[in-house]
Amino acid sequence: MKGSMLGNGVVGILAETSNKWERRAPLTPSHCARLLNRCCRDNTGVTRIIVQPSTKRIYHDKLYKDVGCEISDDLSECGLILGIKKPRLEMILPDRAYAFFSHNHKAQKENMPLLDKILAERVTLFDYELVDGDNGKRLIAFGKFAGRVALIDLLRGLGQRYLNLGYSTPFLSLGASYMYPSLAAAKAAVIYVGEEIAKHGLPSGICPLVFVFTGSGKGSLGAQEIFKLLPHTFVDPSKLPRLFEKAKDRTQPGQASDRVFEVYGCVVNCQDMVEHKDSPKVFDKADYYAHPECYKPVFHERIAPYVSVLDMMPIPIHTTMTWRKMA
Template sequence: MLGNGVVGILSESSNMWERRAPLTPSHCSRLLHGGRGKTGVARIIVQPSTKRIHHDTLYEDVGCEISDDLSECGLIVGIKQPKLEMILPNRAYAFFSHTHKVQKENMSLLDKVLAEKVSLYDYELIIGDHGKRLLAFGKFAGRAGLIDLLSGLGKRYLNLGYSTPFLSLGASYMYSSLAAAKAAVISVGEEIATLGLPSGICPLVFVFTGSGNVSQGAQEIFKLLPHTFVDASKLPELFAMKSRDLAQHTPAPKRAFQVYGCLVTCEDMVEPKDPTRRFDKTDYYAHPEHYNPIFHERIAPYASVIVNCMYWEKRFPRLLSTKQLQELMRNGCPLVGISDITCDIGGSIEFVNQSTSIESPFFR
């Protein structure tokens, strides 16, 4: 069956919100009409779906076949992991399997792939000659994650007794386009700039980890708000000013008209165990066991929100452990929310012990 020139497109079944498609109608048109000698594709069979962002008729218009039966396909592609009964023997499949980190919830899928002698092309593991991933989270993950965080932040602060402009922002899926979502965030920013934020929740500091697509996307949305980025080393000064005003009984401003951002790097997260050595990124990546975590001491005590966008493996120190969080809360840390866009269960943020859904995006 492999390489028979027939490609199948799965109907996504991982959750009700998954509307994406691995191939758009325009992609299919190029594959079908570019000449089999060039593309190797003679037919494309698309499983019908009434929720897919591209309607079935759009695929039919470019020459695809619509059928639930993909048994003639040598290669079957999707976005997320399919149901076990969708795995046919001796085929090639391509999708995000979420198995290479030994995710418990997907081990039955991996067992099925092995039992059926399937060739699995996991998007997460496809790399180019330079060693970098060719398929990865894009900026949209960061954009959506930050919009949903801001929406949740409004509700969280209201629960704590503070009304903020964030309360008017909807979840990312409620907007018909990126432009519409950005316009809503800009409106929130204009309200902050004119009416301000309650002084009791300020300085409002967003800490971003990572520098890749996800972090860039999240920062893109954050920058639509009136903001100032501060270096990690300057965070204590923001809070020292507030403490000084309180100690001197100086009337503090009743409102704040901007938020603060801080982009942290691994140098802000760890330090060498040997006090005579300086941080070296190459050495850290090669020997993370020679480093101690410091994020919970140097950064987290000043964070109102942590937006976690960094890649992490078990060999590295955690960004934040459960014990560290408990100590921070006892000491009055202003942290009210974490947006773990990486969604590594029990990963760099230990107490993130479950994934969330679009309809229920937060847990405590």
């Protein structure tokens, strides 16, 4: 059977099993309809699509069946099998092509059994994380939705964290991102939290509340989009010490305020995280990427002591971090 299944025109869609939260699908019903209709017109390409049944997938099985897909646990007739996250080892069939996020090209220890299985079964793997264009830039990466989801979940966790430390905050009213039926509904919930902060303030004991965003990619911009729904002020990384000095001044006798009515944002990039060992006043991003060993970390000294919340989108940094206690 070796090689006989590859390119046979039958595509399979895996039921996601990596964790209980994963509801995404590699192909939507409308994608499947387009692929199958094209085959009917041209008599080429995808002839059949077999979808493993799932009761938690965002698109329920009937939507796939309505556009001509087959619903079956058995994907043995598929030459190409698509998923989002890594499947269970027993779901890897020999001599097929698979596409999913494998998370093993950096030799992540927990995913080595999956790689061993792929090699043993002579599987062709298309790893989304390694799909790039002519210029070598990744074509499939974190987008704005990843950043939006990250910050919503972060705000929810922040409310729980502060409650454990003895502080009640408006963040406690937020649900996790998966609990909202749409982005608009999630944003409305964050806007309500912002209105509560503007009206009633935050306890001074946890302020200034500083959100630090790394980089300016789509993920970071998505997180900032949600952050901006709160009453906020952005500050330059160099101004963080002064922000805390002002907060300390407000706690002096006669100047005290027990509530703070906004949060603070700060966007940091590579030059805020490292500096050249020999020429600290000059930062060259290209040189840093090419020779990271010539640079030393400064994030833990200049930024981390002032961070309440760190929203870290992927960014190449060579640094160690210390944390300001949230109390």
